[in-house]
Amino acid sequence: MVKTIFIVGEKGKTVLIYGLLKKFLNEGMKVGYFKPISKARYRLPSMVYVDPDVLAIKQALNLEDKLEDMNPITITRNILEFKNSVDLLKKQVEEAYNRIASGRDIVLVESYPNLEVMTSIGLPAPQLAKMFNAKTVFILNAKDRDVIDEMIDRIILHNCYFEHYGAKIDGVIVNNVPIYYSERVEDIIVPEIEKLGLKVYGVIRERVRLLAPTVNDVVEALNAEVLENKDKLNNIVEDIVVGAMAPAAALRWFRRAVNAAIVTGGDRTDLIMTALETRPSVVILTGGLYPDIGVLIKAREVGTPILLVPYDTYTTVEKLKEVQSIVTPSSLKVKETDILETIEKEIKWRELVQQ
Amino acid sequence: MQIKEDNMKYLFKPRSVAVIGASREPGKVGHAILKNIVEGGYKGKVYPINPNADKILGLSVYKTVSDVPEDIDLAIVVVPAQAVLDVMEECGKKGVKYAVVISAGFKEVGGEGIEREKKLIEIAKKYGIRVVGPNCLGIMDLHTPLNATFALMPRTRGGIAFVSQSGALLSAILDWAPKVGIGFSKIVSLGNKADLNEVDFLAHLGEDPETKVILLYLESIVDGRRFVEIGSTVTRKKPVILLKGGVTEAGAKAALSHTGAMAGGVTALKAALRKAGIIQVTTLSELFDMAIAFNSQPIPMGNRIGVVTNAGGGGVIASDLLVSKGLRLAELSKHTIDYLRSALPPVASIYNPVDVIGDAKADRYRTAIEALLRDQNVDGLLVILTPQAVTEPEETAKVIIQLSREYSSKPLLAIFIGGEKVEKATKMLIENNIPVYEMPERAVVAMLGLASYREFREYVTKVAEHMEIFDVDKERVLEIIEEARKQGRKVLLEHEAKEVVKSYGISVAPTKLAINEDEAIEIARRFGYPVVLKIASPDITHKSDVGGVIMNLKSDEEVAEAFRTIISNVRRYAPTASVYGIVVQKMVPKGREVIVGATKDTTFGHIIMFGLGGIYTELFKDVSFRLTPLTLYEAREMVAETKAYMLLRGFRGEPPADINSIINVLLRVSKLVTDIPQIAEMDINPLFVYEEGVGAAAVDVKIVVE
Structure with missing residues (x-):
């Protein structure tokens, strides 16, 4: 009998799901991933909209399911039009789910970012939970809160919503807890949640850079030309630094950045040379300006890839930030050890699979 | 790379030279080099190597170096880049000591050139061959004489060694040098500096008895530390003048605009040259104007300069320049002044600058020059001549030549302003090793060079003593750095940074990291109030800008409140910063x-x-x-x-x-x-x-x- 866990809630779901799936896989279980409803953020060359999260998980875990099974509904712009075909939709979701679940020991279902999505047309999340006979786990994000205690209110609100549709939330994972909140979370908030009758499956402390794209992801996202060190695109990119000052001043910023992507004009030879001295992950040259030969020689010496993009610096940085915000297969892979370590240490993963 | 005992003897004074890639065709580099070696008067054995020729310039040609029956000290390699590696292997097997690789097509072209250069170094290391270049003009020793370049060797030789990273610049200088009286000892074109670089040559030339002054034109410095170290030993013996390409003032200015952020570039170069005692110039003319003076003139005992002129204007200009460059206008002794008053016409100016006025002939120059050279208050002399109605340029030149020899302990530089009228006199001065300049500013720069060298040399000796500090805990510092590295941080948190300097015996205000309010209060109590709270985040450089610092906290309640305020401020103003907690620091009295x-x-x-x-x-x-x-x-x-x-x-x-x-x-x-x-x-x-x-x-x- 397949065990299904419905992961709902705030930021950080995909990485957590990846970690859990990987963990279960390592424990010898057959795992599946299902995201019934997603937002169209990415369009494949075949003009099909997909969610990059789904793609990332599929590729990073080598799942052989079809994309349209893993993610049957993709919301582009309108929702209300679905009202007339809600039965068809339900059927579609159910059939896709069954295909994913068949032969699997465990399936993790990821919810849409906003939990209330499609309530208007009669397909609210609690119903999906019932449909899959799933255990629902709510992810709370402790980091982006001024008042940490609000988390309790939040979970009560959503529990009410689930109960309204005759379902229930089974437990909670408190994610991304900054060090200065950790004592309060452990001593006060966790007991408070348990008093509500909910299980606490884990408290994950804040980790900066739990995810980072690789230079390869950057190359794809920027559609960049790789001028040097084509074989070194597995470097990870964590910080973005724009080089616009005189080299001597810029050096300060370059030195502080960790696994940096340094963005500057191709004609800033002095600055690029200075940047290379600090061994960044990648140097991105903007404006389509081809660099001096000396730059490429130096890059070869220090082993830093040099990319050339046609965009201006601002656009380039914006695109880079976008890459950083999405989950890519390679970013999951490079950080796999860290992610697994977190799961092992901070999540009661055995309890999650038990009834 | 250490310099061998023989110290480049077989590079500059080889017993035999092979030219690999020697060519029959005039106009080819392989031909020009062979011709230069032969016609330059090289006395050792010369072996042209070329698989397709029998005789070139009357010399027997060998197909490969291994066919040469005797030992080869120096190989000049001019074959195409693709063939260089094979040639180097052969040279290695043959036991060649030095190779000058003229051929281009290495690192400077990027791509496969980089790999080729790497292999070149590997082969050289394997066989112990020391390499000049690749991608260079070659080397010259005018005293050997050996001209292993494809440029013409100047007729005059002297004590100036010139090491240049630009080959083309060298050819131009070599062509121009005799005209202005520059006599070289050795010429080195560094090329890509794959093996031997500026420091190796600096060390060698420092010991070279034929070299009196070393000129460097560099665009990059391979090993700055060694450059300074070797430089400071060489400059105790002879002057080193550097023209460094690729430095901009813009960089230096930017560097200073940050608190505590000094950067490299110009600031570092200046600090380095100061320590090494190397004189830095910014133009080619300064480089050679100084070199000419160093080549023939003694180092002055001080910076008090005398000026003799027949043109009031020239004297004024020279004096202004002297003072603006940091030299001093000598105050003549009473004895000199009295003597000049009696010996010169009443309208002459008997104070420095001494104006012998427009109608001065050679004898009046003699009177004034001799008086100033004798004066204990004068460390060096500038003699300005402008051709006027009765001026005797050639006779005056003779006087200068004679007096300069007689008073050889003080530097004398001549400034002959004019065209045709001073041409012959200028030539005479050049031929007799008297530095002569056509404009006062150039002579002043040269004098400044001489005087600075004296200061630099003294400075280098003064700063040589090192102090040892023993009471430090290096292990502790390494631990702290390792811990940060493990956490993927390059920036140490404040309490860590303080622990580092404390381990090196520097007193710090007591500081500790707290991760929550209770801890902060506990630490504050232990330190004793008042305390300061500061955010601990490697991502925040300017803590107070994001509301990350609260000072003068006097109670537990204030500490707790400040803890929450800082966290909330930082969340608002630096939302992406990773926060490790808050450091509590004891307030120390203001100093x-x-x-x-x-x-x-x-x-x-x-x-x-x-x-x-x-x-x-x-x-x-x-x-x-x-x-x-x-x-x-x-x-x-x-x-x-x-x-x-x-x-x-x-x-x-x-x-x-x-x-x-x-x-x-x-x-x-x-x-x-x-x-x-x-x-x-x-x-x-x-x-x-x-x-x-x-x-x-x-x-x-x-x-x-x-």
């Missing part, structure tokens, strides 16, 4: 604020900065820099040369500050960054300096590691 910093220059290593703290650093740019390792003399000088020094010594009734404790901190920071080269940047800002005898305490410390 006079200074900054001590260090930054690692990519070429020369660490430089140390000292300056007044707070807003003054940025406002007045009142900072001093020195290259590490710092000596006691340099540390003292760093403090003394700032305006802050006046304040620290006690200004208007203020008690003097503990300057010795600053010097102690400077030396300890120098020791720290020398022991732990991973430190890329550090700042102690502010360092509170208390009254004499009370010491100093580091209030905030920032450290960035590589």
